[in-house]
Amino acid sequence: MTESTDVGTTPQPAKHTVVVPNSINMVSLLGPGDEHLGLIEQAFDADVHVRGNRITLIGQPAEIALAERLLEELVQLIRTGQGVSTETVERVLAMLRAETTERPADVLSLNILSNRGRSIRPKTLNQKRYVDAIDKHTITFGIGPAGTGKTYLAMAKAVQALQSKNVNRIILTRPAVEAGERLGFLPGTLSEKIDPYLRPLYDALHDMIDPETIPKLLAAGTIEVAPLAYMRGRTLNDSFIILDEAQNTTPEQMKMFLTRLGFGSKIVVTGDVTQVDLPGGTKSGLRVIQDILDGVEDLSFNRLTSHDVVRHRLVGKIVAAYDEFDARQEHAEPRAPRGTSRQ
16 A cells, blocks of 8 residues: 655655555545645645545655554545544544554444444544443443543443343433522422433433334333432342433442442443532542542443543533643642731
């Protein structure tokens, strides 16, 4: 696929020609209006020339080698029948620069679930490792900011397990902790008051299961969506159980939930420790659980970051900005002016 020619006697610049297989649509590879090609030029600060199915790269040897690998990964993704978008190019590049052992094409082509022509796949390396951890462990924790796919991927794995008959039911739960609005002041019955807290779980279900079958599955108890308080006193066998928004559990509630685990079941716990809505002074069960369970076998803690946000790219930048601000606040120590004493 590659022809290489050194220019001059020094290690820079280098010139490589990538020969794209004739079976690959060049528009799919380079993007509409050469959009992907422009991203490659910006990312590598290289001269890129395209003639037919030959792409010539001129620049620093290390960067040119990385650009060549990027093209190879994109070609492999196209071969698997996937569309390549600007987001795909950026994610493949991020994985290559992170120098991971996993091939980006393998990460992005892992199919968890398909429904109505849409496939659910991990989109970052950390998401792939999170999904793998769910397969390998009985209890998995997914901790990270909003938009990193913690709950969505766990839901996809739960539906996959149900469809393959590895479990008999899915149980989805989250604590009904108010964020600035008290349950008692909301109109309606208890069920109507709790429903808004569970709505994100229903929304994800509608993406993964034909909507007309969901009421039947709920009525039969094959899928159960309930507030955390409803888990007390139960033993959950042959189930895939997801606890969402776990940062809003107390340590006692977290213990209660984890000890519901029965035979043939899996548990996935998701949450964002930076978004705790518990009353002041109340410890978050998710914040303390890793210290408590350190060294216990068959558990996995997985952390996702702003780099794993798969919503609008601005969301990732917002999360990163908050992380940086929080880090500055933690390390900043108030100092009294010289010549004065602290009060």
